[in-house]
Amino acid sequence: MAKILFIEDEEALQKSLAKALEMEGFNVIGAYDGQAGIDAAIKEKPDLILLDLILPKIDGFEVLKRLKSSPETKDIRIIILTNLEQTQSVEKIIEYGPLNYLVKANYNLDEIVAKIREVLK
Amino acid sequence: MSLSLFKQCKQYNVPLLQCPSFLFVVMGLINITSIFTVFFIAQRYTEEPELVVGIVIGVSLVIFIISYVIVGTFTQLAETNRMKTEFLNIVSHQILTPLTSEKWLVNLLLGQKLGALNNEQKEYLELLKSSNTKSVQLVNALLNVSRIESNKMVFEKxxxxxxxxxxxxxxxxxxxxxxxxxxxxxxxxxxxxxxxxxxxxxxxxxxxxxxxxxxxxxxxxxxxxxxxxxxxxxxxxxxxxxxxxxxxxxxxxxxxxxxxxxxxxxxxxxxxxxxxxxxxxxxxxxxxxxxxxxxxxxxxxxxxxxxxxxx
Missing domain, CATH: 3.30.565.10 (Histidine kinase-like ATPase, C-terminal domain)
Incomplete structure (x- = not known):
């Protein structure tokens, strides 16, 4: 079963999405800040990372940069899951190629799960 | 006219002596009076051009100072406007986080995978869901206004x-x-x-x-x-x-x-x-x-x- 790393500092979001994914049979690992996210990515080698952009310790832009520049983690698929509109962050992430980018306030849980399935296919 | 002028200044929340529209009228009056005064003085004291030159320089100086105050206030108003747009943007983003939490938690409960809901529970959760959707739409509308005002809305074609x-x-x-x-x-x-x-x-x-x-x-x-x-x-x-x-x-x-x-x-x-x-x-x-x-x-x-x- 696919392993998903969810890097997000908001507890309610962590719990609700993790629960929804676990019930669909996914194995979910949660990380509550950028540093913990990077460590977990290296240790757990997930199939997919869900990444928020505004995070404590190391922000999501920096996490993205480090994941993409390390040979160990550069091939892991990533979905950016944030409330920052893409237009505000696009300049900072465009160099990492086309990324899946979801503004989380605009999506219901089942739509997020569907998107995750699509990316994992 | 003068009444609406005072009202406008009150709305801007700036003192009368810094209010651009009021100062503009004052400047106009000074201009007109001084031109007439200079004209009469110049007629009477034709053999003393220094006096006329002095008055003209004095009047110019007064007008210059008033203009300086007007420009200063305009700058201040523009800055306030920019701060308002930024504030709107920050607050809206802050509100989106708890709204998203609510949305997902309600989704989870309504999915009934944690346990079956009775009809009344379902009805109230549906109401919560729709009020959450409205809140998100409202915040998105405010974010759009702040993007429009700061020229940061980007379009795909x-x-x-x-x-x-x-x-x-x-x-x-x-x-x-x-x-x-x-x-x-x-x-x-x-x-x-x-x-x-x-x-x-x-x-x-x-x-x-x-x-x-x-x-x-x-x-x-x-x-x-x-x-x-x-x-x-x-x-x-x-x-x-x-x-x-x-x-x-x-x-x-x-x-x-x-x-x-x-x-x-x-x-x-x-x-x-x-x-x-x-x-x-x-x-x-x-x-x-x-x-x-x-x-x-x-x-x-x-x-x-x-x-x-x-x-």
């Missing part, structure tokens, strides 16, 4: 199937349509040429505004028609209802920011007064036109056009 987009919006609005027992129909009169160039998310927002307004202002058992048809190199998207219509004295203000029709109060509907303002900006930026025809108690026809995609 891709081919979009307008008919499919209309169907998506209608399906999102289904609960409201059913609750008001409205008959809604999509008529495609484009002969298959229903692709336009634009930004899907933003055009969807405009279509959503038109359709949800039509639902709000149409009485029970009303009719709404969404019509797509070619119009030269453009595609016209119209939402026609047989609802309450718009009073003619309010027509000039429909696309203004924060304008809320008196109908809003009368029919007790929600609305921020931002939807059509944002819609007009979006359609203008995508190179289309936006407008409406409306008659009170007969109904309204809100439409926009966008350039047809050349396939």
């Amino acid at each position: 891709k081919p979009i199937d307008l008919k499919q987009l209309a169907q998506e919006v209608v399906s999102d609005e289904k609960p409201a349509i059913e609750a008001s027992k409205i008959f809604l129909q999509i008529l495609d009169q484009t002969n298959g040429k229903n692709q336009v160039i634009g930004d899907a998310m933003k055009i969807k927002l405009v279509a959503q505004n038109f359709i949800s307004n039509a639902i709000k202002y149409t009485k029970e058992n009303g009719q709404i028609m969404v019509i797509l048809k070619g119009d030269g190199g453009f595609l016209k998207f119209s939402v026609i209802d047989n609802g309450v219509g718009i009073p003619s004295e309010e027509k000039p203000f429909i696309f203004q920011k924060f304008f809320r029709s008196s109908n809003v109060m009368r029919f007790q509907t929600l609305g921020s007064g931002l939807g059509l303002y944002v819609s007009k900006y979006i359609i203008d930026m995508l190179g289309g036109k936006i407008g409406f025809e409306s008659e009170e108690n007969k109904g309204s026809d809100f439409w926009f056009t966008l350039p047809i995609a050349k396939l």
